[in-house]
Amino acid sequence: MTPILLLIAAAAAFGYWNAARAAAEQATQLGRNACAAAGVIWLDQSVHADGIRLRRNEDGRLGFERTFRFEYSHDGDDRHAGRLVLRGGKLVSFIGPVKPTVVPFERVN
Numbered sequence: 001m002t003p004i005l006l007l008i009a010a011a012a013a014f015g016y017w018n019a020a021r022a023a024a025e026q027a028t029q030l031g032r033n034a035c036a037a038a039g040v041i042w043l044d045q046s047v048h049a050d051g052i053r054l055r056r057n058e059d060g061r062l063g064f065e066r067t068f069r070f071e072y073s074h075d076g077d078d079r080h081a082g083r084l085v086l087r088g089g090k091l092v093s094f095i096g097p098v099k100p101t102v103v104p105f106e107r108v109n
Helices: 002-038
Strands: 041-056 062-073 080-087 090-095
Touching: 002 041, 002 062, 002 080, 002 090, 041 080
Parallel strands: none
Antiparallel strands: 041 062, 062 080, 080 090
């Protein structure tokens, strides 16, 4: 009976590790794309896992919510922290670089 339990535990550990790696790769791609779209420098070329917790998905099932952080710079001399949250493979929160926009001003007489 013990070998079966060990096999189940090993399969569960592998599944968790595989899901964590897939989430980190997705977060890396999202962070890289956000920095490129905003025209800033993506520092360290990676994201760092910052936290994990159980949350309910949109369909009501329990799943993992993973938080990642990354760093970016506007001119190479400064460092700013960005943060993104993935829940079940979906981006649910993003704090980071944005492309500056100018809103035209209309004068009302």
